[in-house]
Amino acid sequence: xxxxxxxxxxxxxxxxxxxxxxxxxxxxxxxxxxxxxxxxxxxxxxxxxxxxxxxxxxxxxxxxxxxxxxxxxxxxxxxxxxxxxxxxxxxxxxxxxxxxxxxxxxxxxxxxxxxxxxxxxxxxxxxxxxxxxxxxxxxxxxxxxxxxxxxxxxxxxxxxxxxxxxxxxxxxxxxxxxxxxxxxxxxxxxxxxxxxxxxxxxxxxxxxxxxxxxxxxxxxxxxxxxxxxxxxxxxxxxxxxxxxxxxxxxxxxxxxx
Amino acid sequence: xxxxxxxxxxxxxxxxxxxxxxxxxxxxxxxxxxxxxxxxxxxxxxxxxxxxxxxxxxxxxxxxxxxxxxxxxxxxxxxxxxxxxxxxxxxxxxxxxxxxxxxxxxxxxxxxxxxxxxxxxxxxxxxxxxxxxxxxxxxxxxxxxxxxxxxxxxxxxxxxxxxxxxxxxxxxxxxxxxxxxxxxxxxxxxxxxxxxxxxxxxxxxxxxxxxxxxxxxxxxxxxxxxxxxxxxxxxxxxxxxxxxxxxxxxxxxxxxx
DNA sequence: CGGATCTTTGATCACAGTCAAAAAGCGTGG
DNA sequence: CCACGCTTTTTGACTGTGATCAAAGATCCG
Numbered sequence: 001x002x003x004x005x006x007x008x009x010x011x012x013x014x015x016x017x018x019x020x021x022x023x024x025x026x027x028x029x030x031x032x033x034x035x036x037x038x039x040x041x042x043x044x045x046x047x048x049x050x051x052x053x054x055x056x057x058x059x060x061x062x063x064x065x066x067x068x069x070x071x072x073x074x075x076x077x078x079x080x081x082x083x084x085x086x087x088x089x090x091x092x093x094x095x096x097x098x099x100x101x102x103x104x105x106x107x108x109x110x111x112x113x114x115x116x117x118x119x120x121x122x123x124x125x126x127x128x129x130x131x132x133x134x135x136x137x138x139x140x141x142x143x144x145x146x147x148x149x150x151x152x153x154x155x156x157x158x159x160x161x162x163x164x165x166x167x168x169x170x171x172x173x174x175x176x177x178x179x180x181x182x183x184x185x186x187x188x189x190x191x192x193x194x195x196x197x198x199x200x201x202x203x204x205x206x207x208x209x210x211x212x213x214x215x216x217x218x219x220x221x222x223x224x225x226x227x228x229x230x231x232x233x234x235x236x237x238x239x240x241x242x243x244x245x246x247x248x249x250x251x252x253x254x255x256x257x
Numbered sequence: 258x259x260x261x262x263x264x265x266x267x268x269x270x271x272x273x274x275x276x277x278x279x280x281x282x283x284x285x286x287x288x289x290x291x292x293x294x295x296x297x298x299x300x301x302x303x304x305x306x307x308x309x310x311x312x313x314x315x316x317x318x319x320x321x322x323x324x325x326x327x328x329x330x331x332x333x334x335x336x337x338x339x340x341x342x343x344x345x346x347x348x349x350x351x352x353x354x355x356x357x358x359x360x361x362x363x364x365x366x367x368x369x370x371x372x373x374x375x376x377x378x379x380x381x382x383x384x385x386x387x388x389x390x391x392x393x394x395x396x397x398x399x400x401x402x403x404x405x406x407x408x409x410x411x412x413x414x415x416x417x418x419x420x421x422x423x424x425x426x427x428x429x430x431x432x433x434x435x436x437x438x439x440x441x442x443x444x445x446x447x448x449x450x451x452x453x454x455x456x457x458x459x460x461x462x463x464x465x466x467x468x469x470x471x472x473x474x475x476x477x478x479x480x481x482x483x484x485x486x487x488x489x490x491x492x493x494x495x496x497x498x499x500x501x502x503x504x505x506x507x508x509x510x511x512x513x514x
Numbered sequence: 515c516g517g518a519t520c521t522t523t524g525a526t527c528a529c530a531g532t533c534a535a536a537a538a539g540c541g542t543g544g
Numbered sequence: 545c546c547a548c549g550c551t552t553t554t555t556g557a558c559t560g561t562g563a564t565c566a567a568a569g570a571t572c573c574g
Contacts, residue, residue, distance in 0.1 A: 046488070065399070065403050065488045067487060067488045068485055068486065068487070068488070068490055069485060069486055071407055071486075073403045073406050073407055073488075075402060087392050087395035087396065087399075088392065088395075088396070089392075090385075090388045090389050090392040091389065091392040091396060092389075092393075097396055097399070098399060120384075121381060122381075124379075124381055127385065127388065128347075128377070128384065131347045131377070131387055131388060131391065132347050132348065134344070134388065134391045134395065135345065135348040135391070136348055136349075137395065138344035138394065138395060138398070139345070139350075139354055141395070141398055141399075142322070142344075142355060142398075144402075145330075145332060145398070145401075145402055145405075146322050146324075146332070148405070148406075149330050149405075149446055150324050150328055150330055153561080153562065180521095181520075181521065182519095182521085190562075190563090191562075191563060191564080192521075193521090193523085193562090193563080193564085194561090194563075195521095196522055196523080197523085198562095211521095211570095211571090228325055228326065229325065229326055229328075230324060231303070231323055231324045231330075233325055409530095410529080410530065437552075437553095438552075438553065439551095439552070447530075447531090448532080449552085450531080450532085450553090450554080450555085451529090451530055453553060453554055453555085454554085454555085455530095457554090468538095468539085468553095
């Protein structure tokens with residue numbers, strides 16, 4: 001994965017520009033500017049004037065809010081193809097409602113917000129894509145909310161590990177955590193200390209972690225550990241993806257409960 | 258508030274149909290059907306085929322998911338003018354991702370989903386309104402998520418009481434809870450027992466509850482109790498609304514901490 | 515090598531969940 | 545009007561999870 005793209009290359013991947021006629025797509029692409037962000041850099045802060053719309057081409061961002069008494073709550077992660085602020089850009093607000101920081105080195109495509117809003121008004125397919133994107137986002141948020149309530153810390157961590165493999169096509173037998181443990185903990189709605197302790201406990205289920213390197217012995221054992229408590233059950237995209245990539249052949253030891 | 262409307266009357270209020278030329282609006286209205294729902298009736302269940310789009314004209318709905326082991330998680334409430342399933346209707350799914358039940362007697366406007374999707378494709382203003390609505394929704398969800406994490410049970414309850422007054426223009430000195438305590442507890446992400454106990458504790462801050470009747474002695478005292486921990490701080494719509502309706506004149510006793 | 519930052523480990527504690535049972539309210543029908 | 549059953553709410557006692565505070569280890573980087 002090189003970190004050099006043209007807007008054209010970048011946009012080819014973006015679901016937001018799907019099914020848009022070439023002519024209009026070109027126009028959209030010419031107006032966009034690529035921007036890189038180093039890990040730890042803030043993209044915008046809550047309260048900043050909302051005048052740019054960002055689409056993530058590569059990397060990962062963390063959305064968060066902070067309370068007056070200094071606590072920080074992670075609302076969600078922005079992954080490849082997501083808008084960093086799409087949900088806000090069309091509200092009545094003229095300032096950002098949450099802050100966004102790079103969880104790792106990232107590349108964004110940026111547009112003047114007012115300009116993009118105009119395009120959405122005139123390009124119907126774009127509006128539709130935007131709706132679909134927001135719809136998808138709402139669904140992810142709903143599931144995350146559910147899990148924060150029904151899942152134990154261990155289950156949330158386990159689910160995160162599997163999801164990570166599915167999203168990035170990692171091999172569960174050996175992969176690296178996508179961002180720092182502090183960030184992951186926060187994204188899962190738990191304290192770093194809890195996250196650390198939880199990783200230990202997961203050794204019993206065949207998860208070994210050394211530094212950022214993770215080894216999952218038996219994916220199916222982990223699934224059992226989680227999915228019985230998850231309302232997604234069979235329809236979980238993570239699971240179906242994993243099943244495809246390692247169709248129970250790669251399972252070393254299947255220990256039924 | 259009578260429970261008899263024509264679609265025309267109903268739609269006049271709906272933000273989704275704002276700024277739409279009369280001719281098109283009429284067409285939209287003729288296609289919609291009014292439907293009533295008794296408290297406790299389910300509108301749809303997770304997994305049902307998604308073929309209708311619902312807009313709430315009056316009443317309140319509760320969106321929830323249930324896990325295989327029988328727990329129920331409330332995702333949010335649908336209030337006047339909201340779509341019951343807007344976020345889902347434009348996803349790739351063909352079935353509902355969460356269930357919806359009437360928290361009180363309600364009136365809905367319903368459309369065939371496919372038909373509505375077509376309208377959104379051709380009526381640009383409608384698409385825009387939809388985007389704004391989803392945007393608003395995402396924001397509410399984000400705030401709710403934050404509060405479930407940073408707020409104590411007492412603060413969540415207190416915030417809910419104030420919000421209720423603001424939304425329904427209730428007089429904080431004497432109003433009725435909008436739906437059953439079980440429903441409220443669930444919406445706040447806590448157990449009914451916890452909710453019950455919490456109401457007791459709030460007596461210390463001047464909140465008296467008898468059956469469903471609530472009396473808030475000192476709105477500002479309650480605000481102090483909550484808002485210091487809330488990232489919305491000054492920009493909270495609830496607070497600004499309340500300030501307008503009872504501009505610190507109605508405060509009986511201001512007890513600074 | 516020094517000083518950051520990030521992570522682990524330890525000990526303690528409070529909040530809210532759970533289980534259980536009593537009480538209050540509500541609707542129905544005799 | 546009361547009796548009955550059903551749902552909703554309250555109260556009680558107990559418990560576990562994860563937050564918090566504190567300090568020691570790692571790791572990174574100039």
